[in-house]
Amino acid sequence: MAEARPAFQYAAIAQQREAATLGMWAFLATEILFFGALIAAYSAYRVSDPAGFAEAARHTRIALGAANTFILLTSSAFMAMAVELGSAARARSAALCLAATAALGLAFLGVKGWEYVLEYREGLVPALDFDLARYGPTAELFFLFYFFATLLHALHLAIGIGLTGTLAARFARGRGPREPVLRLVGLYWHFVDVVWIFLFPLIYLVGRSG
Amino acid sequence: MSHEGAPLNYLTAGTTLHSWLLTTDHKRIALLYFASITFFFLVGGAAATLIRLELVTPAGDLVSADGYNRLFTMHGVIMVWFFLVPSIPVTLGNFIIPLMLGARDLAFPRLNLMSWYCYVAGGLITLFALLLGGLDTGWTFYEPYSSAFSNSYVVLAVLGIFVSGFSSVMTGLNFIVTIHKLRAPGLTWYRLPVFVWSTYATSLILILATPVLAMTLLMLVAERLLHVGIFDPALGGDPLLFQHLFWFYSHPAVYIMILPSMGVISELVPCFARKPLFGYRFVVWCSIAIAAIGFLVWGHHMFVAGQSVYASLTFSFLSYLVAVPSAIKVFNWTATLHKGWIHFDAPMLYAFGFIGLFTIGGLTGLFLAALAIDVHVTDTYFVLAHFHYIMVGGAVMGYFGGLHYWWPKITGRLYPEYWARFTAIITFFGFNLTFFPQFILGYLGMPRRYQSYPPEFQIWHVLSSAGASILAVGYALPLFYLAWSLVRGRRAPADPWRATGLEWLARSPPPPHNFEETPIVTRGPYCYEDGEPRPQADHG
Amino acid sequence: MSAARPAVGRIWRCWAALVLLLAATTGGAFLPLGRLNLFVALAIAAAKALLVLIVFMELRRSSGLVRAFAAAGFFWLAIMLTLTSADYLTRRDAPAAWDGATDARPPAGGGEGAGGQ
Numbered sequence: 001m002a003e004a005r006p007a008f009q010y011a012a013i014a015q016q017r018e019a020a021t022l023g024m025w026a027f028l029a030t031e032i033l034f035f036g037a038l039i040a041a042y043s044a045y046r047v048s049d050p051a052g053f054a055e056a057a058r059h060t061r062i063a064l065g066a067a068n069t070f071i072l073l074t075s076s077a078f079m080a081m082a083v084e085l086g087s088a089a090r091a092r093s094a095a096l097c098l099a100a101t102a103a104l105g106l107a108f109l110g111v112k113g114w115e116y117v118l119e120y121r122e123g124l125v126p127a128l129d130f131d132l133a134r135y136g137p138t139a140e141l142f143f144l145f146y147f148f149a150t151l152l153h154a155l156h157l158a159i160g161i162g163l164t165g166t167l168a169a170r171f172a173r174g175r176g177p178r179e180p181v182l183r184l185v186g187l188y189w190h191f192v193d194v195v196w197i198f199l200f201p202l203i204y205l206v207g208r209s210g
Numbered sequence: 211m212s213h214e215g216a217p218l219n220y221l222t223a224g225t226t227l228h229s230w231l232l233t234t235d236h237k238r239i240a241l242l243y244f245a246s247i248t249f250f251f252l253v254g255g256a257a258a259t260l261i262r263l264e265l266v267t268p269a270g271d272l273v274s275a276d277g278y279n280r281l282f283t284m285h286g287v288i289m290v291w292f293f294l295v296p297s298i299p300v301t302l303g304n305f306i307i308p309l310m311l312g313a314r315d316l317a318f319p320r321l322n323l324m325s326w327y328c329y330v331a332g333g334l335i336t337l338f339a340l341l342l343g344g345l346d347t348g349w350t351f352y353e354p355y356s357s358a359f360s361n362s363y364v365v366l367a368v369l370g371i372f373v374s375g376f377s378s379v380m381t382g383l384n385f386i387v388t389i390h391k392l393r394a395p396g397l398t399w400y401r402l403p404v405f406v407w408s409t410y411a412t413s414l415i416l417i418l419a420t421p422v423l424a425m426t427l428l429m430l431v432a433e434r435l436l437h438v439g440i441f442d443p444a445l446g447g448d449p450l451l452f453q454h455l456f457w458f459y460s461h462p463a464v465y466i467m468i469l470p471s472m473g474v475i476s477e478l479v480p481c482f483a484r485k486p487l488f489g490y491r492f493v494v495w496c497s498i499a500i501a502a503i504g505f506l507v508w509g510h511h512m513f514v515a516g517q518s519v520y521a522s523l524t525f526s527f528l529s530y531l532v533a534v535p536s537a538i539k540v541f542n543w544t545a546t547l548h549k550g551w552i553h554f555d556a557p558m559l560y561a562f563g564f565i566g567l568f569t570i571g572g573l574t575g576l577f578l579a580a581l582a583i584d585v586h587v588t589d590t591y592f593v594l595a596h597f598h599y600i601m602v603g604g605a606v607m608g609y610f611g612g613l614h615y616w617w618p619k620i621t622g623r624l625y626p627e628y629w630a631r632f633t634a635i636i637t638f639f640g641f642n643l644t645f646f647p648q649f650i651l652g653y654l655g656m657p658r659r660y661q662s663y664p665p666e667f668q669i670w671h672v673l674s675s676a677g678a679s680i681l682a683v684g685y686a687l688p689l690f691y692l693a694w695s696l697v698r699g700r701r702a703p704a705d706p707w708r709a710t711g712l713e714w715l716a717r718s719p720p721p722p723h724n725f726e727e728t729p730i731v732t733r734g735p736y737c738y739e740d741g742e743p744r745p746q747a748d749h750g
Numbered sequence: 751m752s753a754a755r756p757a758v759g760r761i762w763r764c765w766a767a768l769v770l771l772l773a774a775t776t777g778g779a780f781l782p783l784g785r786l787n788l789f790v791a792l793a794i795a796a797a798k799a800l801l802v803l804i805v806f807m808e809l810r811r812s813s814g815l816v817r818a819f820a821a822a823g824f825f826w827l828a829i830m831l832t833l834t835s836a837d838y839l840t841r842r843d844a845p846a847a848w849d850g851a852t853d854a855r856p857p858a859g860g861g862e863g864a865g866g867q
Contacts (some may be wrong), residue, residue, distance in 0.1 A: 081761055
């Protein structure tokens with residue numbers, strides 16, 4: 001691998017890479033608090049009306065949610081593969097894995113979009129066509145959180161897909177960007193997966209037992 | 211400012227607008243920020259002027275009631291988010307931290323520039339909201355008024371604050387990584403100046419608290435635009451949830467505002483007492499403790515809002531706890547003075563002002579932390595006086611102290627010392643005359659955010675407004691003599707104060723990359739032997 | 751390169767574990783465990799998150815400093831959730847007479863909000 005020179009404020013390239021890694025983890029910490037505030041609000045209301053939340057959550061489609069979770073977990077595996085291959089200078093294989101990651105991400109968005117369409121048809125979208133008489137105000141609150149959280153997650157995922165696709169194109173041309181760019185994008189992607197890992201039970205697995 | 215034969219410094223290296231607006235030099239970015247926050251300080255100060263003018267008479271006769279609401283709201287919003295939160299970190303922190311570390315720049319210089327643009331964008335959006343007619347919800351945006359009832363530019367102003375939040379996060383992130391990774395050889399953690407530790411603690415809060423505010427503001431906007439019930443009780447929401455989430459950020463935010471200032475004081479006192487800082491390790495760990503415990507006390511803003519009494523008890527106890535590390539710092543600064551050789555230069559006068567006024571502010575915070583007392587004085591001028599003693603008597607004095615202390619380093623000029631001492635003294639007197647009567651007003655029952663009041667309160671308001679006019683002079687004077695010093699001030703040597711930090715090894719003003727050679731650190735900070743400085747490194 | 755192969759194995763073993771946990775949590779949601787359902791689901795989610803963090807995000811071979819940064823966000827989130835629930839879990843309802851509460855009576859002396867205005 002060609003020896004890169006560190007930026008002027010760094011003494012060595014390793015130092016610069018460590019700094020970049022720390023910077024990305026610090027950024028991810030801010031994202032944990034960002035999504036966490038939404039989960040705190042959700043929790044406050046779920047504690048206040050657990051039965052209402054359970055009733056509302058039964059209208060989510062567990063099969064689609066589980067499928068999406070599977071898709072995202074698999075995309076993370078491909079991303080981890082891409083990082084390994086990228087640092088072993090196997091650029092074309094890395095490009096393929098990155099393409100797979102991005103494709104799975106797009107599949108996730110597709111499934112999500114389909115879910116949104118179905119929910120719209122059932123009158124479950126607050127501020128748009130929510131059927132208050134049929135479902136009640138607690139359900140409206142639950143679905144408000146549902147759309148808020150999943151839209152925000154989808155936005156983060158879309159950014160991830162953009163980054164991943166761009167990297168895939170770079171690697172496909174034979175050489176990826178210098179370290180640790182791929183690793184940092186990987187960290188971001190995995191984090192978006194972690195967010196979904198927590199959103200899945202909070203949205204889809206409430207009130208399923210009888 | 212540049213002249214033939216002078217060595218290149220960061221000010222003379224590139225004079226085009228392009229070289230300033232696209233700079234990645236932390237020193238230039240510090241100056242960009244300095245100009246911006248000074249502008250916002252003046253806007254917030256203008257609002258304060260109108261408020262104090264209105265309050266001279268008991269009747270609401272200067273502005274309408276609605277106008278008054280907009281004045282105190284914009285004063286709070288601008289002073290909190292566009293002056294105090296950024297203040298020391300983005301100006302003095304940006305300029306001095308890399309120098310103190312023996313580094314050539316921050317870890318992420320381009321991120322630093324982006325943070326300034328986010329700040330400016332957020333500020334412009336908020337200014338736009340102000341010009342359109344402003345905001346009347348109070349800087350705290352309590353629900354459901356802000357979402358369901360207010361007829362003001364809530365969404366626009368909140369958007370401005372949201373955007374400026376990115377600036378906070380980027381700045382904090384940059385400092386944390388820089389302090390971990392860019393310390394000069396030999397500069398171990400326990401050899402770092404306290405200003406660095408304080409900035410680190412502040413940065414922890416910046417990155418961990420700001421995102422919660424961001425989400426809370428997004429939910430507020432969603433509720434206002436979509437008429438759904440997250441916090442609005444009429445629609446099934448809990449307004450207290452807004453307060454929990456808002457204050458989870460906003461209480462640590464006040465530590466963002468005070469910790470850097472405490473860091474400055476820890477630099478000033480050893481230098482001007484010609485003595486090592488007493489209890490260095492206690493002081494640095496207290497900075498971290500304040501940041502950490504500061505996250506656990508937010509409910510003390512909600513004692514009478516309706517939260518459960520057990521939560522109130524918990525928050526009250528934790529609030530007493532957070533005062534302890536602050537008090538330890540005050541004791542340590544005082545002990546540093548003991549048997550010192552005290553020089554009453556302007557920065558030291560500001561430091562003395564800080565120590566006295568912060569102590570008063572901090573003690574009154576303890577009064578407020580007691581549940582029974584808080585029931586009586588919450589939402590009165592007592593609270594206002596408490597936080598202005600800390601924010602203005604504390605944070606702003608520390609800011610001016612640091613500004614004067616590092617002015618020679620930043621500009622290469624010495625400011626006129628006697629004007630600066632005079633200013634520091636009248637600022638101190640003006641401040642006390644403005645805000646001490648407010649403790650009395652609050653105790654007597656004058657509520658905050660009220661435009662008109664019973665005539666028996668007038669004497670205290672008149673005293674307060676008179677003090678404010680003196681305080682205004684104290685803030686206006688530096689604008690003149692500091693500007694004067696840029697043109698006619700004596701040129702500064704590298705180390706005009708004969709202090710010990712690495713920043714004093716660089717030239718005044720420093721060259722673009724700070725040091726010709728990376729310094730090798732051999733001593734801790736504040737090494738003074740019989741008043742003589744022993745610099746941390748021998749060359750730079 | 752053969753250096754990549756142990757990593758490949760590790761990645762897909764981790765994936766298999768994640769998928770198993772996904773099946774467990776989805777299936778487990780249908781078991782009648784009452785209030786335990788939530789804890790089981792969150793525990794499994796935490797396990798999945800830890801797998802992603804440790805294996806995919808390489809915390810298993812990161813420095814202590816990086817691990818501290820990773821932990822900090824979750825730790826602070828825990829602070830926020832814990833202290834907020836200190837309020838929500840300890841609130842008592844004190845219905846006012848005009849709220850139509852059937853058993854409305856003045857709170858026994860000393861309850862919060864005792865005494866009228």
